[in-house]
Amino acid sequence: MKIVKPASAGTLESSDIQIRVEPAEQPGIEVHLTSSVKQQFGKKIIQVIRDTLEEIGVTDAYVEAVDKGALDCAVRARTAAAAFRAADNTDYEWRVRS
Amino acid sequence: MRLRRTMMFVPGNNPGMIKDAGIYGADCIMFDLEDSVAITEKDAARFLVYSALTTLDYSPAEIVVRINDLSSGLGVQDLEAIVRARPHVIRLPKTETAQDVIDCEKEIERIEKEAGIPVGSTGMMAAIEGAEGVLNAAEIAKSSKRLIGIALGAEDYVTDLKTTRSDGTELAFARGMIVNAARAAGIDALDTVYSDVSNEEGFLAEATIIKKMGFSGKSVINPRQIDPLHRLFKPSDKDIEKARAIMEAIRDANARGSGVASLNGKMIDKPVVTRAKYLLELAGLEEEAEEE
Incomplete structure (x- = not known):
């Protein structure tokens, strides 16, 4: 799935994460994370973002994430929502997910 | 029996x-x-609820998802995601006719087949939120075997009636229709929300009325409304003892092979037994509600 424009999902409220996905300037996925728990959970959060993008077929993207203590399920949901918006794609392929 | 005393609303786009x-x-x-x-x-809320339902364990609560109505163009998209996340129940808003339920059920059944989910395993409930829906309540309540209950949505309803929420007079007819329609169909009746969260006295007064009318429970918009409502629905010790005595008398009569049971010299009628069973189930004493 090709990222064609910048788009974001999520908020800066507690337990949420704001994810902004932009077209990549170079091949691959680059994630920049801001989080008060980056020391303890930063690697895990970045891995969840990468796994989610891989799962939905995004290979090239620049991601800005501002975490406010989100659970993994919220990180996955916000990443997917932002990526589909940034790809201008509404074929969510739930049939594949389930 | 599954208790449905409280149905707590949770905004679908709020991770906290x-x-x-x-x-x-x-x-x-x-x-x-x-x-x-x-x-x-x-779209974001759909992803979030889908992700939460496929990850988090909310047991023993019953999981319900309120979708957008099908005519909005959003309802089918909601179903595509949510049916696959396996909630217990899909709540259909703004139900006006039995056909609304049938149309929604068709979509659910199609998605169940596509996703390999046992057909019929997704329950439904219909919220009635308009004058036409209230008049059609009996047909709506019997429109699908998937229905576990019907609910009153009062804000849209009073707008439709060209009135406002006040002391409950404005909802008397709708509540009567909905609870009767639900009970005639053998399903639950859920009352509307009480929006003034800080007014516990007003909340309890309204809850007392709907309990007396026969409703199974009420929608709540704040966790602090849950305990008061559960306390209200909890049978008193005296009522529990009376129900236990009735069931004991029934079991004695059955053991003697007698078709007639009596307690304190009075014959026990069938509706008395039914009420005693329901009360024990409401108290969480299902095993004591057995006749054998």
Whole structure:
């Protein structure tokens, strides 16, 4: 799935994460994370973002994430929502997910 | 018997509330994709509720998801995601006719087949929120075997009637229709929300009325409304003892092979037994509600 424009999902409220996905300037996925728990959970959060993008077929993207203590399920949901918006794609392929 | 004394609304695009939804002890948790979600965030809420339901364990609560109505163009998209996340129940808003339920059921059945989910395993409930829906309540309640209950949505209803929420007079007819329609169909009746969260006295007064009318429970919008409502629905010790005595007398009569049971010299009628069983089930004493 090709990222064609910048788009974001999520908020800066507690337990949420704001994810902004932009077209990549170079091949691959680059994630920049801001989080008060980056020391303890930063690697895990970045891995969840990468796994989610891989799962939905995004290979090239620049991601800005501002975490406010989100659970993994919220990180996955916000990443997917932002990526589909940034790809201008509404074929969510739930049939594949389930 | 599944208790449905409280159905707690949880906005579908709020990760904090979704994370904590299971800790308050509501009988049912209703994740909302409809009115509490801005039109620009419908996609994000769908992802969030899907992700939460496939990850978090809310047991023993019953999981309900309120979708957007099918005529909005959003309802089918909601179903595509949510049926696959396996909630217990899909709540259909703004139900006007039995056909609304049938149309929604067709979509659910199609998705169940596509996803390899046992057909019929997704329950439904219909919220009635308009004058036409109230008049059609009996047909709506019997329109699908999937229905576990029907609910009153009062805000849209009073707007439709050209009145406002006040002391409950404005809802008397709708509540009567809905509870009768539900009971005639053998399903639950859920009352509307009480929006003034800080007014516990007013909340309890309204809850007392709907309990007396026969409703199974009420929608709640704040966790602090849960415990008072559960206390209200809890049978008193005296009532429990009386129900136990009735069931004991029935079991004695059955053991003697007698078709007639009596307690304190009075014959026990069938409706008395039915009420005693329901009361024991409401008290969480299902095993004592057995006749054998």
